[in-house]
Amino acid sequence: MREIYADHAATTFPRPSQVTEALSTYLLDIGCSPGRGGYRRALDAARLVYEARALTAQFFNVPQPEQVVFTPSVTYSLNLLIKGLLKQGDHVIISSMEHNSVVRPLTRLVQERAIELEILQCNADGTLNPKDVKNALRSKTKLVVLTHASNVTGTLLPVYEVGEILAGEDIFYAIDAAQTAGSEILDFNALNCDYLAFTGHKGLLGPPGIGGFCISEKAAQATESLVEGGTGSRSEDENQPSFLPDKFESGTQNVPGIAGLAAGIKLINEIGLEKMHDHKQQLTSAFLSGLAEIPEIRVYGTKNPKTTAAAVSINVDGLDNGDLSFMLEQCFGIMTRSGLHCSPLAHRTIGSFPQGTLRFSFGWSNTLSEVENILKALTEIIKENLQ
Ligand SMILES: Cc1ncc(COP(=O)(O)O)c(C=O)c1O
Numbered sequence: 001m002r003e004i005y006a007d008h009a010a011t012t013f014p015r016p017s018q019v020t021e022a023l024s025t026y027l028l029d030i031g032c033s034p035g036r037g038g039y040r041r042a043l044d045a046a047r048l049v050y051e052a053r054a055l056t057a058q059f060f061n062v063p064q065p066e067q068v069v070f071t072p073s074v075t076y077s078l079n080l081l082i083k084g085l086l087k088q089g090d091h092v093i094i095s096s097m098e099h100n101s102v103v104r105p106l107t108r109l110v111q112e113r114a115i116e117l118e119i120l121q122c123n124a125d126g127t128l129n130p131k132d133v134k135n136a137l138r139s140k141t142k143l144v145v146l147t148h149a150s151n152v153t154g155t156l157l158p159v160y161e162v163g164e165i166l167a168g169e170d171i172f173y174a175i176d177a178a179q180t181a182g183s184e185i186l187d188f189n190a191l192n193c194d195y196l197a198f199t200g201h202k203g204l205l206g207p208p209g210i211g212g213f214c215i216s217e218k219a220a221q222a223t224e225s226l227v228e229g230g231t232g233s234r235s236e237d238e239n240q241p242s243f244l245p246d247k248f249e250s251g252t253q254n255v256p257g258i259a260g261l262a263a264g265i266k267l268i269n270e271i272g273l274e275k276m277h278d279h280k281q282q283l284t285s286a287f288l289s290g291l292a293e294i295p296e297i298r299v300y301g302t303k304n305p306k307t308t309a310a311a312v313s314i315n316v317d318g319l320d321n322g323d324l325s326f327m328l329e330q331c332f333g334i335m336t337r338s339g340l341h342c343s344p345l346a347h348r349t350i351g352s353f354p355q356g357t358l359r360f361s362f363g364w365s366n367t368l369s370e371v372e373n374i375l376k377a378l379t380e381i382i383k384e385n386l387q
Contacts, residue, residue: 035232
């Protein structure tokens with residue numbers, strides 16, 4: 001049985017050979033840490049990290065490479081900016097499609113710093129009217145956090161429009177680009193945002209354990225570091241450096257991860273982001289059209305491939321989504337993710353809490369014939385189990 005991997009919203013698989021080679025090249029040929037020695041291998045590592053930073057900055061259209069900070073994941077990035085920025089009593093606006101990586105650190109600060117958390121109710125298809133953000137602004141609003149795309153329905157949120165609304169306001173703006181980095185155009189300058197948080201192991205095709213964020217100069221000053229320690233710079237000073245990126249990058253870095261991330265970005269640049277985006281959109285479009293032909297299936301989200309990333313959530317009345325996921329893998333080798341996808345708020349919004357949904361998500365390596373096979377498998381399972 002040939003496997004079909006349809007869980008790219010969780011992590012990308014299989015990883016391109018360029019990415020795995022970049023990891024092994026670092027481990028075999030360099031193997032040492034940047035900023036931790038004056039010998040050739042340490043300098044090669046420093047060059048690798050600098051080039052990866054410059055490449056990432058160019059990819060997201062960030063003015064200076066130093067404005068790119070590497071972290072282990074988007075979860076870490078979001079925790080850092082949320083906990084490093086917010087103070088007692090601040091007002092924060094988020095959407096009702098956010099991931100627990102946003103909701104949980106904020107909930108902790110509601111308890112510990114009495115921040116006021118305002119959750120804007122999205123429509124049942126996950127869409128958000130940007131005017132709702134404008135109407136929710138208050139004098140003590142400190143931060144707006146929005147996911148660019150829901151990891152449950154793929155629904156795209158109007159992050160550029162909200163950037164225009166917030167321009168000129170004394171408010172920080174953070175975007176969770178976990179689902180869209182490497183898939184949608186993310187232009188830090190045009191987004192008018194202060195933090196663009198990304199993860200390396202999804203659309204950017206890199207390995208797990210590497211992510212980061214792009215940060216504005218204003219936010220870099222206003223945000224406290226979460227972890228202090230060795231940076232390889234200003235070692236004589238007991239205080240954490242205040243300059244970028246060292247302020248937020250303590251401890252030995254995940255250089256193989258950074259090498260893999262850079263290889264993923266290079267590959268996207270070579271193939272072309274637009275071409276990859278169009279391919280994923282075509283797969284999503286074919287999948288949505290096929291699902292519309294199966295009356296037993298309920299599809300969530302906008303059902304419009306132009307307003308969604310390549311993730312589709314469904315339920316079948318009378319079939320548990322966990323059982324469905326299990327049958328898809330056992331009988332057809334199709335890998336999916338069922339349940340709440342770490343986004344209970346999003347499931348409440350679309351009306352699928354607490355049972356969750358079955359999510360299919362596509363990547364560059366998927367093909368139209370795989371999508372057809374998934375549709376056939378769903379038809380067969382429904383026929384066998386419900387009719
Ligand atoms: C929208 C969103 N935010 C945050 C995350 C967390 O990503 P990571 O586990 O790479 O930190 C995910 C991952 O599923 C996500 O989809």
